[in-house]
Amino acid sequence: MSENSVQTEEGSDASTVCPPTVGSRLRSAREAKGLSISDVAETLKLGAGQVEALENNHWQALPGLTFIRGFVRNYGRLVGLDPEQLMQELKATLDIKRPDLVLPESTHVAMPEPAGRVQKRDYALPSLGLVLVILAVLIYFLLPDDLSRLRSGVDSILQSLQGVLKPLEPPMSPTRPAAHVNGEQPALPPGSTVNQVLAPDTTEPSVEMPLSAEAGQVAPSSVNAPVRLSFTEDSWVEVRDRNGNVLFSQIGVAGNDKAIDGSPPFSLVIGNAKGVKVIHRGVAVDLTPYLRGDVARLSLE
Structure with a gap:
């Protein structure tokens, strides 16, 4: 066997053992289109770290399975890959990483016989x-x-x-003793009939429930929060405090509000900025000066 054939077989074995992953396919397609990580992040309204996590298959660094699927689908469309094929490969990858707990076949644990079985x-x-x-x-x-x-x-x-058959008789429940029976029943009141005496009182007592003092009030924590986000469209937002700690990083759903509290100044990155209304200490913030495309980057004291 020649050296070239050996190298060919080794190359084919390597390609069989190590197929391209979802992240590597996304990276290769991005590089083929001449896009940088920042270009992809700005187009998809993601952070650069999230794009790198997708390309390196670092799923644990991303928000959750639902967001991972959305990120991969949108990334694949951007670079011209088939989203459905990527979803199948992603599902297979995530299923492999789930550990299966299997007991050895020789494992046998003797369980005590339940008392109910003896009673049966x-x-x-x-x-x-x-x-x-x-x-x-x-x-x-x-x-x-x-x-x-x-x-x-x-x-x-x-x-x-x-x-x-005596054990089959059900135990007597501790109910109230029956009224006088067999000749010991008290006489009915004059002028009353049997139906009047035995008819149960079906009138339900009226109970006035006090109105909650907190009804209709807004939680103090959301009112006093220095930054509030109001979503009119689905938008991705990331908010960090002065120490760089992430206070909020996810896709806000249209119709929802989010109160942000922490140590100012706050650094905000807003994707699809037209769908987010930012209120800082009770005053609406104009995002127009901070826009770059659809992404707004600003700092609030």
Whole structure:
């Protein structure tokens, strides 16, 4: 075998063992189109770190599975890749990373027998007795009347099974003792009928529920927050405090509001800025001077 054929086989083995990942395919397609990471980040309204995490398959650094799918789908469309094929490869990649916990075949744990199983065995004999009683009753009523001997035998079976069927009787619930029965009932009041005495009082007592003092009030924490975001369209926003800590980084859904509290100054990066209204200490902020395309970058004291 020649050296060239050996190298060819080694190259084919390497390509078989290490297929291109979702992130590497996105990176190769981006480089083929001559786009930089910042170009992709600005177009997709993402941070540069998030684009790098996508290309390096660092899924744990991204917000969540739903956002990962959206990021990969939009990235694939931008660089001309098939989004559906990327979704299948992404699903296979994420499924492989989920650990499967399998116990060894030799593992056997002896569990104590539940007490309920013993009770079921105790009721097996009464259940059998109940079946015999039913059969005896059927024989008693279905056979001709002249079989008096058989009927007498059925009567003896019924008497012998009375003691066996006692465990089947349900326990008496601790209810209120019945009113006077069998001659001990008190006399009805003059002029009243049985229906009047036994009719239950169906009138429900009216209960006035106090109105909550907090109804309609806005939570103090959201009112006192120095920065509030109001989303009229779906937009991605990232907010950091003066120490660079991320206070908010996700896609805001249209119709929702978000209150941001922390240590100023606040650094904001807003994608699709036309769909976000920023209120700083009660005053609406004009994002026009901070726009670069659809992305606004600003700092608020």
